[in-house]
Amino acid sequence: DAGITQSPRHKVTExxxxxxxxxxxxxxxxxxxxxxxxxxxxxxxxxxxYGVKDTDKxxxxxxxxxxxxxxxxxxxxxxxxxxxxxxVYFCAIxxxxxRADTQYFGPGTRLTVx
Amino acid sequence: xxxVTQAQTEISVVxxxxxxxxxxxxxRDTTYYLFWYxxxxxxxxxxxxxxxxxxxxxxxxxxxxxNFQKSTxxxxxxxTASQVVDSAVYFCASQAGAQKLVFGQGTRLTINx
Numbered sequence: 312d313a314g315i316t317q318s319p320r321h322k323v324t325e326x327x328x329x330x331x332x333x334x335x336x337x338x339x340x341x342x343x344x345x346x347x348x349x350x351x352x353x354x355x356x357x358x359x360x361y362g363v364k365d366t367d368k369x370x371x372x373x374x375x376x377x378x379x380x381x382x383x384x385x386x387x388x389x390x391x392x393x394x395x396x397x398x399v400y401f402c403a404i405x406x407x408x409x410r411a412d413t414q415y416f417g418p419g420t421r422l423t424v425x
Numbered sequence: 426x427x428x429v430t431q432a433q434t435e436i437s438v439v440x441x442x443x444x445x446x447x448x449x450x451x452x453r454d455t456t457y458y459l460f461w462y463x464x465x466x467x468x469x470x471x472x473x474x475x476x477x478x479x480x481x482x483x484x485x486x487x488x489x490x491x492n493f494q495k496s497t498x499x500x501x502x503x504x505t506a507s508q509v510v511d512s513a514v515y516f517c518a519s520q521a522g523a524q525k526l527v528f529g530q531g532t533r534l535t536i537n538x
Contacts, residue, residue, distance in 0.1 A: 353429075411475065412524060413475050419469065
């Protein structure tokens with residue numbers, strides 16, 4: 312158990328509404344990530360954070376913003392949700408050992424945009 | 426840029442058969458890491474293994490084994506004597522610097538009783 316929670320776990324919203332997904336970790340890891348999972352695409356990186364208030368874009372960042380005001384929380388915001396953002400969203404943390412880093416994932420949030 | 430290809434979209438076998446999931450990667454980096462993750466029907470992503478580019482030694486863990494070959498840019502995953510509980514989507518991924526994982530499209534493995 313990597314100590315990652317995501318909320319909400321399921322959400323249905325309408326096109327044009329703002330949506331915020333929350334990722335919470337309990338172990339003060341520096342790196343946090345947001346991915347989306349879609350059929351035929353595997354997981355694709357949306358944004359990531361390498362510290363409080365330090366974030367950067369991933370492969371599919373258009374239409375998304377993130378914020379990290381505390382080490383333990385990483386928020387993903389869809390300013391105006393579109394149907395193409397219907398997906399399963401996973402948060403991850405990076406855990407370092409003596410040789411390299413490994414990403415561990417939260418349980419996911421299933422978002423449906425009608 | 427990195428790329429990971431899992432050419433097998435779906436595989437279906439009968440329980441107790443051996444099955445190999447293929448993974449081919451592309452990278453220009455000399456130092457990189459390769460991963461396998463399992464996603465069971467419940468939906469969570471479970472880390473299985475990480476290999477470093479400088480360590481081509483194959484690894485076995487129970488019924489699972491991994492064959493890393495830099496000459497063919499492959500990191501294949503074999504399940505021996507498959508069981509119904511092995512049914513899942515399996516993802517191969519690579520990472521080279523900047524902490525970013527690049528995933529393959531996934532292989533859906535179904536083990537039939």
